[in-house]
Amino acid sequence: MLGAGAGAVGVAAIAGAGGFAAGRESAPKLDLKSFAFRGQHQSGIVTAQQDRLHFAAFDLTTTSRDAVIALLRAWTEAAERLMAGAELGDGAVGGSYVAPPDDTGEAMGLPASGLTITFGFGPGLFSKVEGLASKRPEQLIDLPHFGGDILDPTFVGGDLCVQACADDPQVAVHAIRNLSRLAFGTAAIRWAQLGFGRTSSTTTAQTTPRNLMGFKDGTRNLRAEQTADIERFVWADAADGQAWMAAGSYLVARRIRIRAEVWDRTSLKGQEDSIGRTKGSGAPLSGGSEFTEPDFDLKGSAGTPLIPVDSHVALAHPDANDGQRMLRRGYNFTDGADSLGRLDAGLFFLAYVRDPRTQFVPVQNQLSKSDALTLEYLQTTGSALFAVPGGIGQGEYVGQALFG
């Protein structure tokens, strides 16, 4: 026994010296990853997509330009601290005993968890705040009504938005909660959405996740490494119209409910035909593996294309949309069940584009009109569009170019 014990210690010592990773396996998994808040672009766009989301849209409760600037300054300072895994102000327990703590405290002891905080401006900001009307980008349209949208007004629009993504849901919720505290008196939450699992990959290193339909989602998504395409399809340029939007982007947010019970009663063939890919590997129905280019012309014995013409892949593919692409950053969500006991769940679609008028609206119109998936199984209940300004340097506050 003694000998065996000594041997075990010896092995552990070797593992400890030579194999750091092996020694860590039984330890709690700590996500020490953190991202910088400041930079050319805002974080949380091409950043490798984290697993969890808390998204909030705010209404301004003031028309004061100074108050909005003060809020953006406070948000900037807070976001920088939160993303570094630090507490706000004097922290959750470090301040006065007779005052409410500056930080709500639920992230105490948690690492940064790859938190990114991304800020955006809705159309209302430009109409409500004095002097901003002429600064509204023409790309920041009022989204049209798309066929099949049954919007819940409490999930539509917003004057400001904050997207908090992290690998720990508690870290993301902590961020939104504390940022909304800073906003009281200037802006109030209009609606919010939690996302529990990513439905896209934004870097080539990530595996393709599955949406709540059980299919791999975002196989063809734009990736951070495709720098030329990212420049072309994601980042706004000063020459696009509004100089203050340089290095920014436009964020389309759509709360898409899946009719889960109906979908689950659909045959595997029916499901695959709606998507245009196999459920297992995610290969296009024209063959190959997940990343094989779909062949929309390849026909089967019936003389019809193997990838049905009304499938999601056929209609959403760049070939069917004038070559347009978008950077998707969506999340699976569930908000429990509705009054009939049906899952209230789906996909919280987030996409970053350089111009929603050409990259989103025509694609969505086509899907709303012809897409078997959209028509049969999806119902969009929330919808909003935001202008996401570019990143900031030291000493600046987010969106400063708009107000400066």
Add this chain to the structure above:
Amino acid sequence: MRLRTTVSAAVLSTVSAMALAACVPNSSSGTEAIAVSATDSECKVATTSAPSGAVTFKVTNGGKDVTEFEIVANDKLRIISEVENLGPGITRDLVVSLPEGSYFAVCKPGMVGDGIATAFTVTASQSTASSDADREDLLAAASEQYILYVRNEVQTLVRKTDEFVAAYEAGDYDKARDMYADARVHWERIEPVAESFGDLDPKTDAREADVAEGDAWTGWHAIEKSLWPPAEGFELTAEQQKSLAEGLKANIATLSDEVTAENFTLDVSQIGNGAQGLLDEVASSKVTGEEETWSHTDLWDFQANIDGASVAFGVLRDAAAETDPELVETLDTRFADLNALLATYGSIDEGFVLYTALTPDQVKELSDSVNALSEPLSQLTAAVLQ
């Protein structure tokens, strides 16, 4: 909420962590906490002198007993300030404003007896003794003013409740319905005070849902339901009505006795926290229409709560302005904004629209405005005690 810069917050937390962990005698510059290590047999104060002004003691109970820590005047009788109920292993700050002079720092293991006293000297600094004394006068005046306000409101409450009860008992229900909201205004303005007297508040102001099955439901809202009864299922006998009416009258009379008693007192933290309590009341039950389920006169209560909070802020305003002028400015604006918004729905004198007439958007707007005021108001007590 104030955000400090990254650097200063990090430095501050490092300093206090060091002081706490190693009991390093600090330089007692007036801004750093003085570590106090209290055990069942010892009371170690890291440094025994400090310049006058705000002095912070960071008290850690290293003993097995519950303890308390006091700063006592030179006569060993008058307690200047204290922190009580420190369980074993707990650390808590005591911030106290001390003029130049000699004091004792006292730990009381078990919270009984004379405790273990250490002499503590406060030396003169730029924060002079006279300005400390001025501030004490300011706070004492604030208490006096607020006590006067409470007594005045309760006096009116007694008169209007008696009239309301008389009309109700006489069967003049139209008159009682007319008087209901207006009488309650004087209750709602000072409700946190009533809450401090045992079960007076639940006996007087419980809503039906607050009462556990089998317990008696008494007070304003039981009478409210009988005045605005549901279509069926709630009929009171004359005897039950009389019992409710007399009970309400008696409870309000008790409240009056309590606040007019010679020893009735309110300190500034009770006043500041009371203001916050009034806003919490608005946010949790008035803005949702849950307070006046049958009469829907929630906006009277809403305005009355804001009035009470506004008076509390008013008496503390000068003291808060000395330490946090920005907070005072924000509170001035937010009170004005909320009052202006409420004024669009009526007034206590002219009457308000019923809660049921509000649209969801209007409720949201009121709620946003309450949050806008409530968030900075939660800092008022700390600003006054600084």
